[in-house]
Amino acid sequence: MTRFRVSLHVTPRRGLLDPQGKAVTDALHTLGFAAVRDVHVGRHIVVELDAADRPAAEREARRMCAKLLANPVTEDFEIAAVEGGAA
Amino acid sequence: MKFGIVTFPGSNCDYDAYRAVVEVLGEEAEFLWHKEHDLRDADVVILPGGFSYGDYLRPGAIARFSPIMTEVVAHARRGGPVLGICNGFQIACEAGLLPGALLRNAGLKFVCEPVRLRVENAATMFTSRYRAGQELTIPIAHGDGRYTADDQTLARLEGEGRVLFRYVGGGPGADEWWSPNGSMRAIAGIVSDEGNVLGMMPHPERAVNELLGSADGIGVFESVLSRVNA
Numbered sequence: 001m002t003r004f005r006v007s008l009h010v011t012p013r014r015g016l017l018d019p020q021g022k023a024v025t026d027a028l029h030t031l032g033f034a035a036v037r038d039v040h041v042g043r044h045i046v047v048e049l050d051a052a053d054r055p056a057a058e059r060e061a062r063r064m065c066a067k068l069l070a071n072p073v074t075e076d077f078e079i080a081a082v083e084g085g086a087a
Numbered sequence: 088m089k090f091g092i093v094t095f096p097g098s099n100c101d102y103d104a105y106r107a108v109v110e111v112l113g114e115e116a117e118f119l120w121h122k123e124h125d126l127r128d129a130d131v132v133i134l135p136g137g138f139s140y141g142d143y144l145r146p147g148a149i150a151r152f153s154p155i156m157t158e159v160v161a162h163a164r165r166g167g168p169v170l171g172i173c174n175g176f177q178i179a180c181e182a183g184l185l186p187g188a189l190l191r192n193a194g195l196k197f198v199c200e201p202v203r204l205r206v207e208n209a210a211t212m213f214t215s216r217y218r219a220g221q222e223l224t225i226p227i228a229h230g231d232g233r234y235t236a237d238d239q240t241l242a243r244l245e246g247e248g249r250v251l252f253r254y255v256g257g258g259p260g261a262d263e264w265w266s267p268n269g270s271m272r273a274i275a276g277i278v279s280d281e282g283n284v285l286g287m288m289p290h291p292e293r294a295v296n297e298l299l300g301s302a303d304g305i306g307v308f309e310s311v312l313s314r315v316n317a
Contacts, residue, residue: 019193020195071148073236
């Protein structure tokens with residue numbers, strides 16, 4: 001087994017009202033960032049785990065998202081990076 | 088009849104629920120520590136309000152995996168009544184006992200105030216002591232109470248009469264579905280498809296005596312009592 005570090009993003013599902021993202025968008029506009037079209041605020045989660053290889057580490061992380069880390073009703077997740085192990 | 092009130096780390100309405108059951112309803116109640124695996128013969132389980140596990144990750148996301156939840160889910164699957172109030176509603180949704188989810192209030196603020204509710208269906212085990220269309224005043228106290236579900240789920244809930252309470256108010260010119268938290272279709276409380284799991288964001292246990300500003304909430308407890316004793 002090898003130690004891996006999986007970074008994942010959990011974000012509000014597109015199309016659902018995202019008041020936090022809207023508030024940040026408005027604040028950026030107020031600061032003069034007029035080009036900002038949309039902002040979504042989610043969570044960045046880093047999981048360190050032992051796995052046989054990278055695909056196995058990613059597979060486990062996806063199962064964790066489905067069971068706990070993301071709410072399947074309202075959130076989407078993506079695996080941003082898997083670090084560690086042999087390149 | 089016996090009520091089992093689950094105490095999670097961070098629950099803070101478990102004592103309010105206990106007093107509503109024991110002092111106002113005159114029935115038996117027992118606290119159930121979340122690490123236990125025993126409902127101690129409770130006829131009705133209350134998942135109380137609060138901030139279980141500090142709302143880490145999402146409200147209710149971690150509490151739903153507490154050991155006692157295995158028993159609570161089994162109790163619900165057997166048809167046993169479960170009242171999920173506020174954080175308990177969030178936990179029931181996370182546990183899959185109720186559809187949908189409770190998201191951050193649309194106004195991004197924690198809202199703590201009495202609200203007006205309309206009883207949408209009085210023919211359920213949790214609302215039989217009310218009249219359909221009756222308006223109640225019951226407090227809310229939450230930051231994550233925006234009921235959200237997909238269109239298909241909403242249509243089913245409406246079609247099957249499973250929306251029990253809706254927020255009303257908002258003043259002149261307010262949206263048809265006005266709510267204090269941005270809930271879809273102003274939904275404040277729903278019931279499971281089998282009708283034995285109630286989830287509601289308002290706190291009926293905090294409205295059981297005029298001294299508390301309202302006694303409108305006791306009907307929820309009286310309704311379930313009359314059903315279980317029947």
